[in-house]
Amino acid sequence: MAWRKNCDSMITTPIYYINGDPHIGHAYASIAADIIVRFKRLDGEKVHFSTGTDEHGIKVARSAENAGIGVREFSDQASQKFREMSSAVNLTDHDFIRTTEERHRKSAQAFWKLLENDIYKGAYSGWYSARDEEYVTAEDVVDGKSPSGATVEWMEEESFFFRLSAYQNRLLEHYEKYPEFIAPISRRNEVIAFVKSGLKDLSISRNKFDWGIPVPDSEGHIMYVWIDALVNYITSLGFPNDLRRVSEAMSNCIHIVGKEILRFHAVYWPAFLMSAGITLPKRIFAHGWWTRDGQKMSKSVGNVVDPFAMITEYGLDPLRYFLFREIRFGEDGDFSETTLRKRISYDLANDLGNLVQRVLAFIQKLGGSLTVNYDFSIKEKELYALSRNLVERMRPLIEKQNLHGALDCAWELIAESNKFVSDMKPWELAKTDVARLNCVLTALCESIRAISFGLAPFMPDTTRKIFDFMNVDGKSFTEVERDFTNQRCNPPVPLFPREK
């Protein structure tokens, strides 16, 4: 247990762009980060956990206009929905940061100043659609029209540029030196290929609208939303104050991001940080995307999965479980309610729920208290060993964000425990050999406690229920190492009742 740290570390979710409602993808990223944070905190680590909303940019300004309300009011309402989502998915203690907060304006402007050696004024040019009020990429321009059918014209505006081109080699060196910097590996390869193909300088300001953070000392220019957004992570740590803490936490920071925004995090953000002289994060993990019943989720098709509705329908813990058991974290997967129901029924109700029920109900039958007996035979010893090191086996997997693998470990023990019950036949021992019976039940209670601890980061409410049945405190993984003493158990209630 020597590796346990007590220094600051940080886990982040992306800050979510408020132009749309929270959907399952947002919930997914948040829950992933939450699982990692909870695991580390149970391990005694001090973790800073941040999430929040990204609220600037012309799209938001236009949405507010369409909604007929002020942009500030629009942002407040939209951000609130994400705050509600954070609470609906049961995020553990965290900082919820909004890019429209004063602390963030200060932070972003201070950050900009640190970059000034790498910033120069130039002209940004491209095909501009006056009706859409935005630039259209050359590829999207067909017959002089934007995808929305508006005519486009070649425009130039004064813009600040960041000398990204100067960082190409330093970035490649960093990727080389820290192979764990970008995950999964396939994504890492993509990023490296992209950087090797050559980096151009980056336009980092706009002057055609004003819903953003003003560039310091430059009337009319506002920061490009990405530079604004990325800075949120250090704002949350207290930047521009508390620089020691900023560096310390960043050096131990994992950014959980969606694969669509990996480039910003794995290329632009590190380049900015290098320029600013701030420590780079330890790792950037890009998760995949969910399809819905095999189809891409899209608003126009109307098949977007609403996390609030899923929680209402199936419960939070089952949803949290499903999202990380069904696919390997980092890969794409398919969200199907049929599959979700199967997972609940087979994995949660039959395997886990029934194990807890059959053991604890049995103890109730015997009078409701566990008379411990650690005079184990080889069979109990085997199960006991598996129980004692479950968390140990999960830890390196969690460290690599292999959340799927960590759940597999827990289910391995669940399966072993169910098998153990069948093999040991406690219902027969109850009539023939009470000492052996107590050994069997003690081993089973140990395994149920271990399983509950292992699952705590994934299904905190479920773990709490089991601990309440067993009168286990459950505040820290260190508790797994303590033997039970004789204790009363409460009558269990099925954890995942069968429907109807």
Place this chain on the structure above:
RNA sequence: CGCGGGGUAGAGCAGUCCGGUAGCUCGUCAGGCUCAUAACCUGAAGGUCGGAGGUUCAAAUCCUUCCCCCGCAACCA
């Protein structure tokens, strides 16, 4: 010749780096148990590992070539 990922039992995937009787989950079929949420446990069937060629005593795994699917391709939340 843009870059990358992938094509393995009905479905979803692991195994490919370091060649050596093809594994997991679900589904299907059969059996056992009765503590438990009709849950649990055991066993079986099912694959010429995308096609073709090559290296080798031996290839899903190495080499060559072809076919198919999916991402990314620059400032886009």
